Amino acid sequence: MYKAVKLIHRILIFACIAVTAGSLVYYLTKWGSLPDEPGIHFGSDRNFDVYASRVYGFYPHLISSITIGITAFSGWLIGRKSTGLNITEKGEKLFKAEIMLTIDVIALLVTLxxxxxxxxxxxxxxxxxxxLVLIGAAFIAGGxxxxxxxxxxxxxxxxSAVKKGSDTFHRSCRTASxxxxxxxxxxxxxxxxxxPSDDVTDQYHGLAYFANFDAYLAKWLLIVPSAVVIVILAVLEVIGSKAKKxxxxxxxxxxxxxxxxNGVFFFWxxxxxxxxxxxxxxxAGIYAAxxxxxxxxxxxxxxxxxKGKYCIQKGK
Structure with a gap:
């Protein structure tokens, strides 16, 4: 099974490379027909919000190449390193296969x-x-x-294996969040x-655009999610500290x-x-799940x- 997964991994990597190379060639064929400063970046409404030199049109190819590099390196690393999880050999191979294929699929969706x-x-x-479909599919694939x-x-x-301590995982989660x-x-x-980015005339001074409400609201509301997650993390720190003791x-x-x-999703x-x-x-659905x-x-x-404590007490 693992050989088949490696084959699929290579096919998906090749597909990412082919898509990126094809898009690069296509952009080069259109180079001469573009204005000196074409639209090169898109806003939340999917229309151009930045006009700059044609050179910046290579931005998607650069990001795609970085994505492919990270994906290829991840596949190499996953194949060579142990996860360190307390699971069977079969579970280890399956776990690695799932990680590898998840990263590969997301990489392909990114390049597309x-x-x-x-x-x-x-x-x-x-x-x-x-x-929007591709971005949504990437989130679904990740979830x-x-x-x-x-x-x-x-x-x-x-x-049957000896259980390992959770200090490494504990520190990693705390640091990352x-x-x-x-x-x-x-x-x-x-x-x-x-x-807001479209406020050229400073008409909405002190406000920010919130797409979910399709309205300009007080800019300080942008800080609210950070305040919420800080409270959540602080509460979890207290609970975790007492539990550890x-x-x-x-x-x-x-x-x-x-x-x-919470750290990952609130940051996103x-x-x-x-x-x-x-x-x-x-x-939001993935977060809740x-x-x-x-x-x-x-x-x-x-x-x-x-149950273990009950059995011990019963034995006594």
Missing amino acids: TFLEWTLAVSHQRALSNIV IGIIAEIITVMANKNK WLLTVLYLPLLAFCWERL GGNEALVRFTDRLKLI WDLALMCEAPLGIIS LCVVCAVLYLRKRNRSD
Whole structure:
């Protein structure tokens, strides 16, 4: 099975390369027909919001190439390194296959998105609705991949192996969640005066555009998600710290997972708001689903722990 996965991995990588190379060649064929400063970047309404030198039209090819490089390196790394998870050999192979294919599919969807970007720049037109479909599909693929990986870990636990501590995972989740949360603040400060992006005459001073409401609202509302996630992370820190002192590993792992989920999703939503893009129901659905999965995993592990304690007490 793993050989078949590697073959699919190579095919998807080749497809990404072919799409990127094809879009590059196509853009070069349209080079002479473009104005000196064509539209090269798109706003949340999928129309041009930046006009600059034709050289910037190579932006999608650059990003696609970086994506392909990261995907290829990830595949190489996944094939050579152990996950360190407490699962069987069969589960390890399946887990690696799921990660590899998830990354590959997302990479292909990204390159297809930038293919449409190149076509739009080449013909100086707005982005088509296919971009929204591709972006949504990438989120769905990522969500399905994560859920599949969680199920694989649950179904293939190596019960005979010695359990490892959760300090590495604990520190990683804490660091990643807080870094993402803090990183957004300087980004917002940098873009603060530029918002709203279409306010050339300063008609909406002190306001920001919120796509979900299709309205200009107080700019300070952009800080609300950051304030919310900081409160969430702080509460989880307190709960996790008390659980760690009490030796409740199930609760510690639960809070760690929630920290990571909240850090990642709130950072994404913050970026969407800053870019004046709508917050999609797909990302909200994936967020809710992951939280539910984490809660189920916690309850399952807690019940096992309670049963173990009951058996010990009964034996005494």
